[in-house]
Amino acid sequence: MAERLLDIRDLSTYFFTHAGVVKAVNGVSFTLHRGETIGIVGESGSGKTVAALSLMRLIADPPGKIVEGTLMLGDRDLRALTDAEMRGVRGNDIAMIFQDPMTSLNPVMKIGKQIAEAIVLHQDKGRGEAWRMAAELLARVGIPDADKRVDQYPFEFSGGMRQRAMIAMAISCNPDVLIADEPTTALDVTIQAQIIDVMREMQAQFDSGVILITHDLGVIAEISDKVMVMYGGRTVEYGPVDEIFYNAHHPYTWGLLASLPRLDATEKARLTPIKGQPPNLITLPGGCPFTARCPYRRPECRDQWPQPESVGLDHGVSCWIPEEQRLALRAELPHSKAPAA
Amino acid sequence: MPDWDERQKPERDVYGTQLTQAETIDARSSEEVIEERVEEATKPLGLWADTWRRLRRNRLALVGLGVIIVFLCIGTVETIFYEAHWHVRPGSDVSAANAPGYLAPYDPNEVNYALSPEGLGSPPSWSHPFGTDYLGRDVLSRTLIATRIAMLVGIIAVAIALTLGLLLGPVSGYYGGAIDTVIMRLADVFFAFPYILFVLLIMSVLGAGFQNVFIAIGILGWATFARISRGQVLSVKSMEYVEAARAQGAGDLRIIFRHVLPNSMAPVYVAMAMAIGGAIATEAALSYLGIGVQPPNSSWGLMIAESVNYLAAGNWWWLLFPSLALVATVFGFISFGNGLRDATDPKLKE
Numbered sequence: 001m002a003e004r005l006l007d008i009r010d011l012s013t014y015f016f017t018h019a020g021v022v023k024a025v026n027g028v029s030f031t032l033h034r035g036e037t038i039g040i041v042g043e044s045g046s047g048k049t050v051a052a053l054s055l056m057r058l059i060a061d062p063p064g065k066i067v068e069g070t071l072m073l074g075d076r077d078l079r080a081l082t083d084a085e086m087r088g089v090r091g092n093d094i095a096m097i098f099q100d101p102m103t104s105l106n107p108v109m110k111i112g113k114q115i116a117e118a119i120v121l122h123q124d125k126g127r128g129e130a131w132r133m134a135a136e137l138l139a140r141v142g143i144p145d146a147d148k149r150v151d152q153y154p155f156e157f158s159g160g161m162r163q164r165a166m167i168a169m170a171i172s173c174n175p176d177v178l179i180a181d182e183p184t185t186a187l188d189v190t191i192q193a194q195i196i197d198v199m200r201e202m203q204a205q206f207d208s209g210v211i212l213i214t215h216d217l218g219v220i221a222e223i224s225d226k227v228m229v230m231y232g233g234r235t236v237e238y239g240p241v242d243e244i245f246y247n248a249h250h251p252y253t254w255g256l257l258a259s260l261p262r263l264d265a266t267e268k269a270r271l272t273p274i275k276g277q278p279p280n281l282i283t284l285p286g287g288c289p290f291t292a293r294c295p296y297r298r299p300e301c302r303d304q305w306p307q308p309e310s311v312g313l314d315h316g317v318s319c320w321i322p323e324e325q326r327l328a329l330r331a332e333l334p335h336s337k338a339p340a341a
Numbered sequence: 342m343p344d345w346d347e348r349q350k351p352e353r354d355v356y357g358t359q360l361t362q363a364e365t366i367d368a369r370s371s372e373e374v375i376e377e378r379v380e381e382a383t384k385p386l387g388l389w390a391d392t393w394r395r396l397r398r399n400r401l402a403l404v405g406l407g408v409i410i411v412f413l414c415i416g417t418v419e420t421i422f423y424e425a426h427w428h429v430r431p432g433s434d435v436s437a438a439n440a441p442g443y444l445a446p447y448d449p450n451e452v453n454y455a456l457s458p459e460g461l462g463s464p465p466s467w468s469h470p471f472g473t474d475y476l477g478r479d480v481l482s483r484t485l486i487a488t489r490i491a492m493l494v495g496i497i498a499v500a501i502a503l504t505l506g507l508l509l510g511p512v513s514g515y516y517g518g519a520i521d522t523v524i525m526r527l528a529d530v531f532f533a534f535p536y537i538l539f540v541l542l543i544m545s546v547l548g549a550g551f552q553n554v555f556i557a558i559g560i561l562g563w564a565t566f567a568r569i570s571r572g573q574v575l576s577v578k579s580m581e582y583v584e585a586a587r588a589q590g591a592g593d594l595r596i597i598f599r600h601v602l603p604n605s606m607a608p609v610y611v612a613m614a615m616a617i618g619g620a621i622a623t624e625a626a627l628s629y630l631g632i633g634v635q636p637p638n639s640s641w642g643l644m645i646a647e648s649v650n651y652l653a654a655g656n657w658w659w660l661l662f663p664s665l666a667l668v669a670t671v672f673g674f675i676s677f678g679n680g681l682r683d684a685t686d687p688k689l690k691e
Contacts, residue, residue: 056588091590098588104581108603117599118589169589 006032011069020282026233032209039224047233092122095170099182101162105154112150137168160191232289239315249317395684402680408673416492453477472658483639494624495617501559506566514574528564573605618674
């Protein structure tokens with residue numbers, strides 16, 4: 001098995017606000033190996049981004065706080081590091097690609113300087129050499145005329161090029177772990193495909209582990225090895241990508257899959273949404289956060305969180321519905337009739 | 342490529358005619374030319390190019406800028422040549438006639454009782470266009486030499502205020518909490534005091550003299566810059582690129598001064614232009630009150646103060662010219678600052 005890069009156990013991040021305690025991430029665990037891509041899916045407010053920011057200890061404190069869990073990067077405990085040591089990890093061992101390339105580049109700093117910044121911070125390189133490396137990186141992520149482009153400001157770049165520049169920034173120090181927080185959400189579809197290609201190439205070249213946060217199941221299907229489905233700060237289901245798409249066990253995962261547009265649908269067919277709204281994370285009941293929206297809810301769902309149950313190799317689900325009953329329910333779902341169960 | 346192009350080129354080559362620059366450009370295909378023009382026209386403008394484009398349409402701001410440049414030039418020339426011109430060899434017989442390259446036609450401190458009959462000065466004439474004062478000193482020369490002090494006060498005092506303000510304001514806004522409270526309440530104290538009274542207080546502690554004017558005005562001005570930059574920092578610090586810089590491993594100081602502050606400067610520049618005008622006016626007020634620039638040195642405020650006692654005798658020239666200079670400078674900075682604010686205000690962008 002490949003080297004284990006990250007081992008996250010029972011991560012809980014709460015925000016202590018005036019209105020109450022927001023349990024943004026609640027007992028999330030996962031591991032990431034070298035060369036592996038793990039996709040975290042879930043709708044807005046499900047705790048995906050907070051989980052990723054917690055890894056980098058970028059949660060603003062106050063009001064946020066990692067209240068529980070162990071975060072191991074290789075054999076280093078991230079929670080035990082000092083702030084200065086943590087700064088050495090950020091950008092060097094763990095790097096992040098942000099969602100909106102239009103706002104995540106400093107508008108008054110040249111692209112080259114922004115890429116060179118991480119190199120100067122983490123490596124023993126002079127400004128001139130860092131600048132030269134920045135141009136190289138830009139060329140590597142597929143920006144033509146990189147020698148000229150490196151000397152330009154972000155406003156002279158298009159959205160797709162900016163996201164490429166963000167990727168160049170993130171990979172500048174050859175990080176072990178690359179976190180991509182909805183890297184394609186702000187881009188149009190053709191550019192999305194290009195960016196995903198660039199990310200895949202970079203991952204192959206640097207052999208890093210990638211955490212891909214998205215609510216786009218299409219992107220997940222294309223590039224992930226493993227998938228973690230989050231809802232209301234909890235992991236409701238995790239498993240290899242094919243298992244999640246073709247052998248899902250949690251009603252929320254079914255809902256997500258059902259809400260995808262399908263190629264074989266008729267023109268008049270409507271998308272199937274999950275009814276209701278994401279829960280308020282302050283008044284979260286002790287049980288499964290999906291209870292209120294779950295069409296198959298049971299009395300025990302409300303008050304107790306089901307322990308993850310193994311339903312296959314590396315495939316776990318947290319649900320009170322017994323396995324045989326789940327399989328029966330799934331067979332009835334309209335979207336699961338087409339692929340072989 | 343159009344076919345006329347294909348035919349023309351070999352002909353010229355056969356006769357050895359060299360293509361001129363204009364013909365070379367025409368010889369390119371029209372798509373290429375259009376593409377280049379479109380690219381040029383749609384190239385986005387940077388902050389400064391964009392600001393300048395809008396500022397150019399504001400006539401009052403341009404007049405202000407012109408006035409500022411004229412007075413800055415006068416001040417610079419005075420500063421560079423003043424000592425060399427009048428004080429190279431103390432007691433020597435150097436005079437305006439044999440020392441070219443200097444704006445003031447006479448030594449601003451040269452007393453000449455012949456030019457001040459009955460101690461009332463003499464009205465404007467060809468040899469003394471702005472007249473002379475009660476000691477027979479040339480008002481034009483004194484007004485010009487006072488430009489130096491005015492510009493120095495404007496620039497140095499504001500530089501002091503800016504440095505203090507841009508150190509405290511961003512730190513206050515970035516860290517928030519107790520640091521923010523302490524710094525901003527201190528700023529409130531500075532705002533709460535009556536301004537002139539506070540300057541008088543500091544001047545009485547430091548003593549009169551123009552170096553102390555710089556310090557007093559500078560110390561009092563920090564609160565404005567601190568408050569403006571803090572407000573900007575509050576909005577800029579939650580931008581995604583700040584988060585991105587932190588995710589790259591940048592420390593607090595680097596984030597504040599490399600990423601947050603440069604993005605917070607537009608309103609600060611505006612306040613700066615205004616503050617320079619204000620500082621010049623304050624220096625004039627202090628000199629008028631007798632605790633700024635000390636005689637025999639010249640300052641617009643001091644000249645106004647000296648002239649007032651003689652006004653009843655009809656000595657208008659010696660009040661008018663320094664007042665005009667003062668008004669023009671302050672107007673220049675304020676109207677330029679106003680124009681700059683309009684040009685950088687995103688709400689007014691078309």
